[in-house]
Amino acid sequence: MEALYLYIAKSAGLVILFYCAYYFLLRKETFFTTNRWFLLTGLITSAVLPLVSYTKVIWINASPISNLNPQEIPFQPIKNEIHEINWIYVISLIYGVGFLILLIKFALDFYSLQSILKGKKIHQQADFKFIDTNENIAPFSYFEYIVYNSSMYTDTELQNIIEHEKVHSDQNHTIDVLLSRAFCLLFWFNPIIWIYKKAIVQNLEFIADKEAAKKLSDKKSYQYTLLKITTHESCVAITNHFYQSLIKKRIVMLNKNQSKKRNSWKYYVVIPALVAFVLVFQVETIAKEKQQIVQSGNGEIKSLDVYKIKKTSTDADLKEIKEKLKSIHNVDFQASEIKRNAQNQLISIKIDIKNGKQTAQSIQTSGNEAIKDFGILVTTDENGIKKIGIQTTSEQTNSSSKTTKQPKVAISNELKNKTETNADTHSSTSTKTNNNISTNISTFVTTNTNSNASTKVVTTNNGSNVTVYSSTNKTPLGSQLIIIDGEEMPAGFDIEDIDNGKVKSVSVYNGTNALAKYGDKGANGVIEIETRK
Structure with a gap:
């Protein structure tokens, strides 16, 4: 709707430009036939030129891989405005009545x-x-x-x-x-x-x-x-x-x-003004990140492309991501179940991506509140093999509330028996206790080239549990890379030695996300644990 209003404003401005040129320079001339075509050109230009745009790409250095940690993505809660007048609807109604x-x-x-x-x-x-x-x-x-x-x-x-x-x-x-x-x-x-x-x-x-x-x-x-x-x-x-x-x-x-014929120069006065209009209003500058290069542990080079989906992403943004994934990586992208709130922010979306036999799915829904920002990741190794993944974030909460009983975090049993590390899935969960915690739910389903391996991760921020389900158990606990408070644990570290009562949050990285962040060290998956200070 905003794009329509912008088009109308630009078109009206061009009409004013041509009329001023006619009124002040041409209306007293006897070039009547030429004036006719000038005035018609003004109408056609005002209708077509606002639709013509040029894209200018500015390449910027990509953010470090560590910055892709979803826990660091800022999330601003939406404030519900009561009795707020939607002026877009009011203006649309007035315009519609006049037009009718x-x-x-x-x-x-x-x-x-x-x-x-x-x-x-x-x-x-x-x-x-x-x-x-x-x-x-x-x-x-x-x-x-x-x-x-x-x-x-x-x-x-x-x-x-x-x-x-x-x-x-x-x-x-x-x-x-x-x-x-x-x-x-x-x-x-x-x-x-x-x-x-x-x-x-x-x-x-x-x-x-x-x-x-x-x-x-x-x-x-x-x-x-x-x-x-x-x-x-x-x-x-x-x-x-x-x-x-x-x-x-x-x-x-x-x-x-x-x-006199020499007065015909007056018709060309509008040309500099039209050029200025195009340069000021019709050139769209887009900042693109340069392809990221990730140095893995054994010296192999892997590239990582990230396509971010934000709560403010429009249908045009989603279409652009779809076209880029298809043209650059031959990855099929489909967005469905899209819903937006009164602030035109995404409150529900389902993403399905496919690269050959690799598939990944992300579903986010959060009532009337905006979804969390997340990204589509495509990695390419030195052999040209591409892998896809979805990176998302769970809501960060403030543990200012005092509690007398710490919730149990089922780290050992859940991660030992129910984690599939070959799937390109990342789940980040927090077990903080807060009576005001939102119940924003994010569900992800991914399946890799192994048709017998599938993983489903359901994250519920209700301050009481973290659950990870899997249909298979290919990678035993202990082969994953263990990171506690940012420090890498030695091989063979037993996760059961951690006191559950001291665990603040657990993040599980698998497949593409693990490789992107930790290189070949994360080939079997990564478990990040943050303890209470």
């Missing part, structure tokens, strides 16, 4: 025109269709139709009128009228568009007056006809009608000397 009223008015004008043309006797002459009506209306043309009431004019006056309307019909001036009317429908809130439409119609009359006067022997008689037609007040809105206001200006322009 003008659309109905246009439909009525079109119906009125059809009622005049329908059932009337048509006299065909060359490419023109003449209708002599009995109605008391001003003469007008509509495409090939020319309508008039012959009983109201002398033969000379009627000849002047018909020559005038033939110019309108022959040069398809009706298209200009309808196009300007359509822009008034779309941008009715912009007062300049209505003045712009008036300038278009008036310039068409200048063209018709000039061309008709060339074919008539008595130029003065034509001007008297103009004055006589001003007594008619009934006109059809969406046509080129002989009667127009500002007859004095039409007569002045009809008798004005031809403008």
Whole structure:
């Protein structure tokens, strides 16, 4: 919705630019036909140019791998605003009402025109269709139709009128009228568009007056006809009608000397302004991280690409990630079950990614609160083999509340018997106790190339438990890399020696995430434990 409003604002600004150029530089010139194309170009440019954008990429150094630790990603809770007015909806409603009223008015004008043309006797002459009506209306043309009431004019006056309307019909001036009317429908809130439409119609009359006067022997008689037609007040809105206001200006322009050709430089004044518009508003700067290089323990080089999905990610952002994963890594990406709150932040999303037989899935849902930021990771080893993974974060809580009983963390049994380390999954959980802890739930499912191995990790931040489920047990506890308070434990360290009551949080890294953070040392998985100080 915001993109639509931005487009409307840019388009309205371009209309103002072209009208100012016409009003201050061109309206007194006799280049009527060139003015016609200038004004039409202004309308088309204002509709098309805001849709054209150029992307400028700035490459920045990637953050260190350690910074990808999901526990370090800041999370700001959303404050629920009560009785907050959604101005986007209000503005949309006002715009919609105005558009609907003008659309109905246009439909009525079109119906009125059809009622005049329908059932009337048509006299065909060359490419023109003449209708002599009995109605008391001003003469007008509509495409090939020319309508008039012959009983109201002398033969000379009627000849002047018909020559005038033939110019309108022959040069398809009706298209200009309808196009300007359509822009008034779309941008009715912009007062300049209505003045712009008036300038278009008036310039068409200048063209018709000039061309008709060339074919008539008595130029003065034509001007008297103009004055006589001003007594008619009934006109059809969406046509080129002989009667127009500002007859004095039409007569002045009809008798004005031809403008000098050197004044044509005025048409090029808008070009620098359009270039400035593109440079300021239509160049989108995107910062991209350079491909990360990870040095593994045995000297192999692995590259890591991270595609971040944030709570503020739009559908366009998700589409861009999908296209990049497919074009760069041939990885299939699908986002579904997308929901957003009133602040247009993601509150629910399901991500499915696939690379050959490797698949990974991430589901986040958090009621009306924003989801946690997470990322899609793609690693490439020196042999060109790619692995996919999903990195996420669990909510960080503040353990300021005092408790008399520490919750048990089932480290030994759960991690010993129910952890699959070949799957590309990362679960980070916290066992802090706090009565105000949110129940944001994140569920991840990944399956590697081994069809018999699958892992499901459910993380619930309710301050009481951490559960890890697995359908297989390929890697025994003890082969994983153990990190306690940032210090690497020696091989063979027995995790059961840790007092559960002293454990503050546990993070489990498997597959791609473990390799990305610890290199080949994390090939069998990594368990990070933070103890209470």
